[in-house]
Amino acid sequence: MNKILLDTSVYGELILDVKSLEKIEKLMNNKKILIYGNKVIRDELRSVSSMSKLGKFSKRIILLNLYDKLVSGHEIKIGDLTNLLAKKYYEEYRKSGGKEALEIIENDFVIIASASIKELDIVVSYDTKTMLSGFSIKAYTKINLENGLRNPAFIAFEEYKKRLNLIDSPV
Numbered sequence: 001m002n003k004i005l006l007d008t009s010v011y012g013e014l015i016l017d018v019k020s021l022e023k024i025e026k027l028m029n030n031k032k033i034l035i036y037g038n039k040v041i042r043d044e045l046r047s048v049s050s051m052s053k054l055g056k057f058s059k060r061i062i063l064l065n066l067y068d069k070l071v072s073g074h075e076i077k078i079g080d081l082t083n084l085l086a087k088k089y090y091e092e093y094r095k096s097g098g099k100e101a102l103e104i105i106e107n108d109f110v111i112i113a114s115a116s117i118k119e120l121d122i123v124v125s126y127d128t129k130t131m132l133s134g135f136s137i138k139a140y141t142k143i144n145l146e147n148g149l150r151n152p153a154f155i156a157f158e159e160y161k162k163r164l165n166l167i168d169s170p171v
Helices: 008-014 018-029 039-046 059-071 080-095 102-117 134-146 157-165
Strands: 002-006 033-038 122-125 153-156
Touching: 002 008, 002 102, 008 018, 008 039, 008 059, 008 122, 008 157, 018 033, 018 059, 018 157, 033 039, 033 059, 033 102, 039 059, 039 102, 080 102, 080 134, 102 122, 102 134, 122 157, 153 157
Parallel strands: 002 033, 002 122, 122 153
Antiparallel strands: none
8 A cells, every 4th residue: 555645736736637636546445545635735725715716616625625535534743853953954955956936845854754754655746946956855755764764755746647547548
């Protein structure tokens, strides 16, 4: 069973992509994947404007309901170790040439730190400019190696969708 963390950005895509969502739910029901989340992701979803709508429904409520349904009791706790690891990622990210300010990228690093500590298999994100940038992945790899942690596989949402499409393909 693959243990997967969906980044905040993926939830916004999934509410618009019913086919991919159905495939993820099918994999969950067949016990092929387990979706994890954490407070940072849920808080980012909660910060969506209450005025934002999808049709006549609140986009924030749809996102939070989807998160709760997919994660369903598999929320990773964020503690001191997670925050320390995220800080180390940021220090390495800056050393290797990353330019984003801490305020912009800190949540990404906390999310990855939680996935690394929990030994998740895959992190899926739509955010290829910060979370899945070369500088970020280089930082995760170096710091995780120094701390005896393995990297999850980092997969962009578009690539993950291609993998999901293989589920229904004839062999």
